[in-house]
Amino acid sequence: MSFPDYYGKNLDALDDVLSDVATFSYGSDPATAGTVLAIVDFDALLQIDHRTGQKILEIFARQARLAALYGHPMLCLVETTASDLGTVGGTDVYAGTVWDTPPDPPDPFAEADVLEFGFQIYATQGEAADYVSALGQVIAPVLGEIGRWQILDPALASENAVHFRQENPSPRQQPGQQLWDVFVGVRGVGDAMVLGEEVFHAVERAGMVFEQMSQILYNNGYQEAAFEKYRELADFPNG
Known part of the structure; x- marks a missing residue:
């Protein structure tokens, strides 16, 4: 103030x-x-x-x-x-x-859909790999109750995302660290809003720091694009 x-x-x-x-x-x-x-x-x-x-x-x-x-x-x-x-x-x-306050409206997803969670982190290449390993252990109990899931190797964030972060610097960024994207795809049956909150709180309770968490539901004809990204999920029932 x-x-x-x-x-x-x-x-x-x-x-x-x-x-x-x-x-x-x-x-x-x-x-x-x-x-x-x-x-x-x-x-x-x-x-x-x-x-x-x-x-x-x-x-x-x-x-x-x-x-x-x-x-x-x-x-x-x-x-x-x-x-x-x-x-x-x-x-x-x-x-x-x-x-x-009124709860968020239901956002159901079915076995034919792919729900993606994304995490942006600042890390070195080695730290990003360690983050993925730790993230998998933290979210496994949550996602395992829904269906199958796949976590991708970390990838450097897009130029637009890096530019945005440069204009809005994070106090958590340390020398030598870059901005990485970590993506997780899920197939099964559930509510995207509810599952998103459960994933967020699981990661938060584990003390895993991230700059931003996002989620996208691939449905209504967009599943094939998700299957190209998450090949381990493409042969799931109803795929």
């Missing part, structure tokens, strides 16, 4: 600087719809010091009321399992879950 260099890094200082954010002095823009502060894994703080966690929310609530006087909507979204936040500084804490 563009806190100044003299920010004292304590609760009193947080109260002071948030009042400046509320009044558009810095860290906020009156031309936008408002300011949202999102705090993930708030439970980590509550477990260390519940009082400090509560105090941070009270400070934000107080300055959000000040902001309202300036026509500045301020919202604080907190990811937490805590159920005892109740009222903070005279302001009700509204609780909701991800299930309050």
